[in-house]
Amino acid sequence: MQRERLSSRLGFILLSAGCAIGIGNVWKFPYMVGQNGGGAFVLLYLFFLLVMGIPVMTIEFSLGRASQKSPVRLYQALAPKGSKWYLHGYVAMAGNYIIMMFYTTVAGWMLQYFVKTAKGTFTGLDVQQVEQAYDQMCADPVGMVLFMAIVVILGFFICSFSLQGGLERVTKYMMLALLALMLILAVHSCTLGGAKEGLTFYLKPDLGKMMDVGIGNVVMGAMTQAFFTLSLGMGGMAIFGSYIDKKHALLGESINVALLDTFVAVVSGLIIFPACFTYNVEAGAGPKLIFVTLPNVFNHMQGGRLWGALFFVFMSFAALSTVLAVFENILACCRDLFGWSRKKACLINCILMLILSLPCALGFNVLSGIHPMGGTSTFLDLEDFLVSNLILPIGSLIFLLFSVSKRGWGWENFLAEANAGKGPKVKNWMRGYMTYVLPFLFIVIFIMGIIPLFQK
Structure with missing residues (x-):
């Protein structure tokens, strides 16, 4: 079966960035910054992105390009x-x-909130009523399943066309629209009355706040956020590596993707924190920041319905970019395993994904009495734990060890593949760091990720 190819380097970078850019950037990153003392967390996050994320992304790209497989x-x-x-x-x-x-x-x-905001559902509601609207959304099984199904069907429909004609074309336009929307929203936020205080909180390192939260907690939070934001460990980057030529060295491509991913995360903070400080909203509100806090902010804002609708369009694009990229991964795996055509793989996986996604969609309503991890946990908590705390860190460690070990692919083979083409190269002195230091960091992340299991 002839291996499909991306038509351009821009398509490769935007697709790879789309896989990395998701709700973790624009939802989790701002509230992690808010909870961990602002600017100091941002600096640590950037440091760990450089020393952990980029090397492993380079490895994944290299494995994909060398093997030409999923x-x-x-x-x-x-x-x-x-x-x-x-x-x-x-x-x-x-x-x-x-x-x-x-x-x-x-x-x-995200799609539901875009529809609700555009319709004016939140207009005139107070803080408590906005919170109730979120709870009502989760409690409605029909709405939850309907919008989940729209995402699944739309995603596989786009992927059912050729790689260039479907996924690459749509992702290019969607990512460029996402970046433009972000800049418009960020410029608008920086004109608000509380912009100075918000930007100071966000960008100025404050060691006092770090001490309050606990330096160890802040460091660990920044390390895990930098690692998880790039979706490494499941082969997401390997598949796009298999679709590109050898004109460019892969360390440079990893840097480009990481820069784009970081840009989205940092600019999302420029959107959110000036608004929080303008309207006296708790910057460390946690996961509720997007769904409960921000609709209240838009309610108080001049033209808030428009800005709110634009914000949730941007959130929807960020989410869909990841959905499309991971769906492509799934399709590539199935086609390599079973020899299916693209359209057959899309049809079978669309039906399968609709069924597999039901426990999460119904876990907040029909199945809310089931707590798979005890306490008040939901199916979402279980599935997120399996991926974030087990599959990603262990997978990254295996990719890493395979690429540096003589019993695996080996350092020399990795170096030759990563450095084929123009651009920044992986240096031989990095071998010791990638063989000993990086595996240690991934083991730390894994251990810290499973400790909560034993604290219950």
Whole structure:
């Protein structure tokens, strides 16, 4: 089967960035900054993105380009005969399914909020009523399943066209529109009355606030956020690596994608914090910041209905960019495994994903009595835990060890592939860092991620 190709370098960068850019950037990053003392957290986040995220992204791109396969088949192409590395390929494939089992529901929330904001549903509501509107949305099984289904069907419909004619074309326009929307919203926020206080909180490091939260907690929060924001460990970047030529070295491409990802995360803070300080909203409001806090902000804002609708269009684009990228991963794995055509793989996976996404969509209403992790936990909590705390850190560690170990692909092979083409190169002195220091950091993240299980 002829390997499909992306038509341009821009398409590759925007697609890869689309996979990385998602709700984690524009939802989780701002509230993590708010909870962890502002500017000091941002600096630590950027540091860990540089020392952890970019090296592993370079590895994933290299594995994909060298093997010309999806994650489920790349080890068979690159690993020594008789080794068991290929088992991770199936785990990576499963991870793509699991993340979409809850991400499609959250993407559906963004679409719902766009519709509600554009219709003026939140206009005139007080703080308590906006919170009730969020609870009512979650409690409505029909609405939750409907918008989840729209995301799934739309995603696979776009992916059912050729790689260039469907996924690449739509993602290019959507990502460019997302970036333009962000800049418009950020410029508007910076004209608000509380912009100076908001930007000071966001961008000025404050060691006092770090001490209050606990330096260890802030460092750990920045490390995990930098790691998870790039969606590494499931082969998301490997698949796009398999669609590109050898004109450009892969460290430079990783830097470009990380810069775009960071730009979106940082600018989302420029949108949110000036508004929070203008309208006396708690900057560290946590996960509720997007769904409860911001509709209140838009209610008080001149032309708030328009700005709110634009904001949730931007949120929907961010969510859909990830959905499309991960769906492409799933399709590539199925086509490599079973030899299906693109359209057949889309049809089968569309039906499968609609079924697999139901527990999360119904977990807030019909299935709300089931708590898979105890307490008040939902199916979303379980699925998010499996991906974020197990599959991503363990997967990144395996990709890393496979690329530096003589029993795997090996450093020399990785170096040759990563450095093929023009642009910044991986240096030989990085070998010790990537062989010993990086694995240690991933083990720390994994241990910190599972500690909450034993504290219940």
